[in-house]
Ligand SMILES: NC(=O)C1=CN([C@@H]2O[C@H](COP(=O)(O)OP(=O)(O)OC[C@H]3O[C@@H](n4cnc5c(N)ncnc54)[C@H](OP(=O)(O)O)[C@@H]3O)[C@@H](O)[C@H]2O)C=CC1
């Protein structure tokens with residue numbers, strides 16, 4: 001709600017006006033759909049949503065016209081070209097070009113058409129391959145990136161810097177959140193192009209259904225990853241929209257890491273596959289470890305709730321009920 005009583009226009013907080021027009025881009029994806037669920041649960045009634053086919057965010061003129069006409073008050077940018085280690089490694093041009101186009105168009109048009117606040121989503125892959133662990137926000141741009149996803153990482157770093165530049169030059173409230181590896185309902189379960197957790201869930205499920213004795217898992221199993229349920233991420237996004245307006249991006253993690261071998265055993269147990277794991281070490285491991293330091297977010301007052309085991313059980317239930325077998 002705008003307040004002009006003191007002669008200046010000021011706005012109340014994010015949660016205060018449930019009729020505020022909030023644009024969530026990428027609303028059918030893993031992250032965007034969780035943010036929409038969260039906003040609806042809180043009571044927001046005026047969500048502005050467009051599918052990829054309704055609005056291709058790589059098309060500058062279309063994005064410009066959309067913002068000029070719709071004039072949302074808040075924007076959450078969860079649309080991006082996203083994929084796991086194989087997809088990042090195989091389609092580097094798509095990962096850098098599409099992400100630069102989407103984020104540049106959306107951030108600039110949002111600013112030009114009066115958006116009050118925007119949240120940009122990056123990823124933990126922005127940090128150097130051998131960053132100190134846990135990785136603090138200030139490790140950004142202190143060393144070489146992990147080669148399997150450097151193209152995507154460069155685009156994401158440009159997004160963070162663009163938000164900072166618009167804040168510095170125009171005083172505009174654009175913030176960035178850096179989530180760790182996410183999972184949950186509406187994830188991408190593609191056999192090759194998805195992230196490890198949905199890929200293994202699908203492979204173990206299909207092996208169980210088909211009575212297979214073995215499942216192939218990529219790499220050596222030794223890399224460490226930190227997983228966060230997407231409902232926790234959505235909660236953190238709402239928290240940051242409400243409580244944070246700083247220049248520096250904010251890490252969003254669970255604080256807990258597992259080896260890929262431990263993850264594979266856990267997914268196997270949740271799915272109920274009883275065969276053997278075969279490790280294909282011809283596939284890349286990627287970065288050896290990327291545990292984020294999320295103490296800044298904890299100091300602001302936010303902590304995650306969903307354990308990996310509970311999150312896996314919830315996600316497998318969703319998979320069985322919703323993904324065409
Ligand atoms: N998944 C993860 O583990 C992590 C994700 N993130 C970040 O979270 C954000 C969302 O990721 P996630 O939900 O996993 O990704 P998804 O692939 O699940 O969803 C991405 C969404 O973006 C939309 N989209 C893609 N290209 C375009 C386009 N040209 N125009 C309009 N819409 C488009 C897709 O629509 P459609 O399906 O119709 O193509 C889809 O709805 C990204 O910024 C990602 O970097 C960060 C850390 C980890």
Ligand SMILES: C[C@H]1O[C@H](OP(=O)(O)OP(=O)(O)OC[C@H]2O[C@@H](n3cnc4c(=O)[nH]c(N)nc43)[C@H](O)[C@@H]2O)[C@@H](O)[C@@H](O)C1=O
Nearest residue numbers: 083084085088123125149194195196199218219284285286
């Ligand atoms: C979120 C983050 O996600 C990506 O980085 P990543 O963490 O390396 O992604 P990943 O989930 O694909 O793999 C994690 C680990 O798991 C191993 N692994 C085993 N078996 C499968 C498997 O079947 N599929 C996949 N994908 N990986 C497998 C795999 O070899 C690797 O060691 C970035 O590109 C970028 O998109 C990004 O920001």
